[in-house]
Amino acid sequence: MELEFRNLSCGYGQRRVVDSISLRLKVGEVVGLLGANGCGKTTLIKTILGLLPVQGGEILLDGKNIKNWTSAQIARVIGYIPQMHTPPFPFEVLDVVLMGRTAHIKPFSSPSPQDVKIAERALDMLNISYLRDRVYTEISGGERQLVLIARALAQEPRILIMDEPTASLDFGNQIKVLSHVKQLAGMNIAVLMSCHFPEHAFIYSNRAVLLNEGKILHSGTPGETITAERLKTLYGIDVDIVTVKNRMNQELRVCIPSRNFTLQPMQSMERRNEYAFA
Template sequence: MKLKLDNLSCGYGQRKVLENISLEINGGEVIGLLGANGCGKTTLIKSILGLLPTQGGEVLLDGKNIKRWTSAQIARVVGYIPQMHTPPFPFEVLDVVLMGRTAHINPFASPSSKDVKIAEQALEMLNITYLRNRIYTEISGGERQLVLIARALAQEPKILIMDEPTSSLDFGNQIKVLSHVKQLAGLNLAILMSCHFPEHAFLYSNRVVLLNEGRILHSGTPGETITAERLKTLYGVEVEIVSVINRLNKELKVCIPSGYFRPEIDLAQISATERNYALANY
């Protein structure tokens, strides 16, 4: 399924936050959405989900405008994974995942054995079946985020929208969550993921969209889109984008504030080994 934003404008009341946003996301793609705090990433996500009325343009799913769709109709197609949250009641993990079946269950009906099976399969897909009977409020932050992904998968969506899914996680849990995101794209899901870290976009995105001052600054592959100049425009800081070689001999790109380098070192003119040494010691 394809998600298309056609000249979309959105905001709050009479205040316009974003305008003329055009974007297409196809199954199997991970689109990274980068921009500073307040640039409109969450506003865009809320508008796509129908939580905010659009001020212009269209949100199209396989060519169909969803403006008049009910929230249940949207939920059958689009799964939403919010930033870290804590529910007010101590539900078991399986019950939290079962909440993803709400759009498929008639009002006042109870989840069927089929719904329970789908929820269990979502847990199994993410390798967290061991959490099945644990209390959601008593598990770690990384585990909670994986449970939220499982809840979204239980919706059986064609599109996943993730609003800074790693914002409150430690380094290890960030990598675990993002690794699962890449795997989900392999199931032909279309994934739109907002994030703050350019390195995440380099590692896990097929394409990147940069939001700045209410418009798309640039979009394209991570390598061509994420540049030091554009990051300065987005975040107001000078950075260096350098390549390092990991233990699997794979080249990775990282962003480091320019002030961390000695001026006499020209990173483009030294070997990968010397570059790694410079990064480690300067």
């Protein structure tokens, strides 16, 4: 299964946010989508999911334009994991994961024993079967994100879209969630993951796509694509990219503030008042 954008433009009403981008995503890939707030990442994701109309160009799945696909047709192929989700009712975890089977269940029908088995298998894949009967609203943020991944896996998708899945998580839970994301590519699934941290793309992605002001600034392997100069273009700050080794003697790239990057000292309140009344 291949997801392709051809000269895709999207936005809200008459306002264009993403302008004529082209990209291919194949099964077995994890593509990290990087860009500053407002660059169009979430708008792009909403358009892929059919929540916003295409303003121009095409979205293709295996060469077929999905413009007229129903939401159920899209859901059978594309899974979605939001930043964070809190349902209005205290569902049990298994029930939340079973919601992923909705696109495969006929209207007014209940989940079959086979649907339950698929949901349970998704929990088992992520090693969170122990949460099966827990109340979703009472588990930790990291556990909730893993449950949302399980819900998406229960859809049996070929493409998985993740919108900053670690945005609200602490450091430990970020690592736990992202380690599972990398495993998904080995399950014959293509993953498009929007993220803010270049390190996440370095460690967990096969390819990085830099989105700047609605256009693709660069696309390629993380090592060749994520440079200090391009990060300056994306985020407006000077950074250095350094190589470190972990305990396994593996080399990792991380971003740190440049030695030339300094913050201007804040003026005291008294000093600011002097200027205000001068």
